Amino acid sequence: MTFAHKRVAALAAIAVTAALALTGCADTGPATSSTGDTGGDSDNLAITFLPKNLGNPYFDTSAKGGKAAVEEFKGTFNQVGPAQASPDAQVSYINTATQQGVGALVVSANDPKAICDALNQARQNGVKVVTFDSDTDASCRDLFVNQASADGIAKVQVDLIADQIGDEGEIAILSAAANATNQNAWIDKMKSLLASDHPNISLVDVVYGNDDDQTSFDKTAALLQSHPKLKGIVSPTTVGIAAAARYLSTSSFKGKVALTGLGTPNQMREYVKDGTVAKFALWNPEDLGYLSAFAAKALITGEITGKEGDTFTAGKLGEYKVGADGTVLLGDPYVFDKDNIDQFDF
Numbered sequence: 001m002t003f004a005h006k007r008v009a010a011l012a013a014i015a016v017t018a019a020l021a022l023t024g025c026a027d028t029g030p031a032t033s034s035t036g037d038t039g040g041d042s043d044n045l046a047i048t049f050l051p052k053n054l055g056n057p058y059f060d061t062s063a064k065g066g067k068a069a070v071e072e073f074k075g076t077f078n079q080v081g082p083a084q085a086s087p088d089a090q091v092s093y094i095n096t097a098t099q100q101g102v103g104a105l106v107v108s109a110n111d112p113k114a115i116c117d118a119l120n121q122a123r124q125n126g127v128k129v130v131t132f133d134s135d136t137d138a139s140c141r142d143l144f145v146n147q148a149s150a151d152g153i154a155k156v157q158v159d160l161i162a163d164q165i166g167d168e169g170e171i172a173i174l175s176a177a178a179n180a181t182n183q184n185a186w187i188d189k190m191k192s193l194l195a196s197d198h199p200n201i202s203l204v205d206v207v208y209g210n211d212d213d214q215t216s217f218d219k220t221a222a223l224l225q226s227h228p229k230l231k232g233i234v235s236p237t238t239v240g241i242a243a244a245a246r247y248l249s250t251s252s253f254k255g256k257v258a259l260t261g262l263g264t265p266n267q268m269r270e271y272v273k274d275g276t277v278a279k280f281a282l283w284n285p286e287d288l289g290y291l292s293a294f295a296a297k298a299l300i301t302g303e304i305t306g307k308e309g310d311t312f313t314a315g316k317l318g319e320y321k322v323g324a325d326g327t328v329l330l331g332d333p334y335v336f337d338k339d340n341i342d343q344f345d346f
Helices: 011-021 057-072 091-100 116-124 150-164 181-197 213-226 238-249 265-273 285-301
Strands: 046-050 076-079 104-107 128-132 143-146 169-175 201-208 230-235 258-261 280-282 311-313 319-321 327-329 334-336
Touching (some): 046 057, 046 091, 046 285, 057 076, 057 285, 091 116, 104 116, 104 285, 116 128, 143 285, 150 258, 150 280, 169 181, 169 213, 169 238, 181 201, 201 213, 213 230, 230 238, 258 280, 285 311
Parallel strands (some): 046 104, 104 128, 128 143, 143 327, 169 201, 169 230
Antiparallel strands (some): 311 319
């Protein structure tokens, strides 16, 4: 999909680099700069989503919300991304989107720094940059749409595991990539909460499944072999919790080792109903994508600049305000269990 927008000669180098590095990757149109450049086109509602990786049910759901929002305001939606979630894998997609002149990039970062140079190059050429789900350094984006506060996400997971293991015993964390900004922020806060409020719970290990189903499955098996006294696993990643549940559901540990974390209802339904998982939490990733798309639109049209106190309307979700550090908060996490899980389809 090609968007014909005028671009200065400075983009030629990016075009060559992207063409060599990325064959067959489609994208779309322009943006803004942290250094004060304002080369964006306020009519260019071509918005490209760049998740951590493709083929991830969580990001499939956020893309559904983003696409619905873009269609509402009559823009053009596109999603691209790497097959594997790695720190440098997103750079070539950013360069291609810049060359094609998208109006905005909506990015879930695999690393807070690795993609910053590419994002700032995009911004210098008029592309608005919104991060969602996993942030970059604030210096290389215009706005971060946060699914929930780090404190809220950490607390709900600690509370859930503490309740399920009687507030004592050994637990482990099965995370996504070791460099994932959001995962690491949540884990740090979980560690603080455990130390201050749950002295009888011991966090014995943190392992990384890299948001890959088989790797997460294998890491679950290894955790249970390495820590025979393990009473619970917290997996703050939708891929990880589903893979861990799949392992536990057919193992001798079912009903003996508690599992909670962040998952989607459709992924976790069978494991909640068969008793493998009692409760887990998440926000609605479809709403997260929807809100992120409207935030991108508000930046493109000049409705907001990303400064604290800016307000914009996000369609059916209503009005949102930009908080400190250019952050917009979707809302609090929601707890799913066997009594409510069938009310949701995502």
